[in-house]
Amino acid sequence: MLRCVVPDVVSNQDLLTLPVSATVKEAAARMSERRVRSVLVVEDERLVGIFTGTDLIERVVALGRNAGLTALSEVMSTDPTTVRPDQQAIEALRIMQAGGFRHLPVVERGKLVGMLSRRDFLKEEEAELELEERLWEEM
Template sequence: MKRKIVPDVVRNQVLLKLPASASVREAARQMAERHVGAALVVKGEGLEGIFTERDLLNRVVARGLDIDKTLLGQVMTGNPATITSDSSAMAALRRMHDGGFRHLPVVDGGRLVAIVSLRDFFGAEFQELEREVAFQEKLIAGSTS
């Protein structure tokens, strides 16, 4: 069965959306509070960019920028690659691998619906593996009865 991004990999997300005018400190604070590795930078309902932990490290900390004065619009990745919710999990992984990034916004009809991270794939695959092991154990138990 072809696994879809939504709902097979991500479901029930509350997205962290911030305007380009938000400070890096505010983004980092909210990312830490929500235990997420990326914030979606939006204007209205439209996606303008993405700000990730790697952006914080490479574009802010490494350059010695002031986190209170630096705005997301100055250090975000603008116009990030996206994928649609009916795309396959494999297509999303391929896009992330080819682009060298760990977070991929999911957009349907210009509307943000989710964000998928490499960590999400590990969780989804682990659940699938657990189901497969349980199925195999039932088969083995049935053949020894």
């Protein structure tokens, strides 16, 4: 994974995005349907925020806000840290660890092109270990 670039980890993604005007209720329903823990918030095809399960708990439920009346723009994390597709995957992982992020959007020339998650790195590492194990068995 040290040589792996971000596109090698993020491939063929169907990103969950919603506009800033979408409600928390809409976001939670879509997140549940897709079995994901975050939604990328966009405006004019530009990433403007991210809304996560943690945001739902801390900024909506814990404060007693009405999920059907609360817009994502009111509770999303704005200006999320991002990486470029040409960055090394290990660099992206370090950014995630340093910031305590579970998700890291991938942006190229201002346009959202992907999303990294901790799970992506675990899958990539598992695949590399399986390959290495097969090579050793063949020797």
